[in-house]
Amino acid sequence: MPDISLEKRNDLLGTHVVNALKNRHFEAYYYKTSNDAVEKILQLLPKKESVSWGGSTTIEEIGLLKRIRSEYDLALDRDKTTTIADRYEAMQRAFFCDNYLMSANAVSEDGQLVNVDGNGNRVAAMAFGPKRVIVVAGINKVVKTLDDAIVRARTYASPINAQRVPCLNLKTPCTVTGTCENCKTADCICTYIVTTRISRPKGRIHVVLIGETLGF
Numbered sequence: 676m677p678d679i680s681l682e683k684r685n686d687l688l689g690t691h692v693v694n695a696l697k698n699r700h701f702e703a704y705y706y707k708t709s710n711d712a713v714e715k716i717l718q719l720l721p722k723k724e725s726v727s728w729g730g731s732t733t734i735e736e737i738g739l740l741k742r743i744r745s746e747y748d749l750a751l752d753r754d755k756t757t758t759i760a761d762r763y764e765a766m767q768r769a770f771f772c773d774n775y776l777m778s779a780n781a782v783s784e785d786g787q788l789v790n791v792d793g794n795g796n797r798v799a800a801m802a803f804g805p806k807r808v809i810v811v812a813g814i815n816k817v818v819k820t821l822d823d824a825i826v827r828a829r830t831y832a833s834p835i836n837a838q839r840v841p842c843l844n845l846k847t848p849c850t851v852t853g854t855c856e857n858c859k860t861a862d863c864i865c866t867y868i869v870t871t872r873i874s875r876p877k878g879r880i881h882v883v884l885i886g887e888t889l890g891f
């Protein structure tokens with residue numbers, strides 16, 4: 676049976692964070708379930724516009740990528756590439772797409788987004804490029820303060836992301852210790868640490884918060 680007290684807490688917190696995001700000029704929404712969230716996101720994505728995405732376990736878990744790949748003719752999918760050069764070209768093309776999907780490594784209760792990136796393609800697209808950015812995050816990504824958000828991104832999300840793609844075989848201390856060692860290795864995935872505190876232009880960035888545990 677669902678934990679009614681946890682569900683109520685998530686609903687209250689989700690509403691609070693959505694209001695904080697709106698106060699910072701984001702378009703923001705809270706949904707109890709990922710199914711409802713996916714339907715809202717698809718409403719935000721015109722079929723005649725291009726769409727791409729950054730690496731995100733969250734948007735895979737909720738089935739959004741499967742829907743995009745099957746329903747959108749103008750989906751720019753870097754996973755269809757076969758070489759590193761083609762992959763980087765696909766990431767560059769994504770920078771100029773109409774719609775860009777991603778998650779956040781952490782969200783502070785006062786409505787700020789924190790992302791840690793290795794190549795920088797996700798944070799670059801968030802800051803400038805695509806006409807519309809849609810950030811999808813589970814309620815587990817919400818933390819109290821901006822400082823807490825940075826700690827979460829570096830000591831929790833980054834070590835998991837460094838290990839979750841074995842074929843990359845990253846040589847970083849966090850793959851050994853499980854926590855950020857503030858390394859300067861060539862494989863470091865904490866290359867860019869970006870705080871998005873306001874959406875500019877107003878409403879360009881949409882944040883869809885879901886009352887479920889999703890991603891890392």
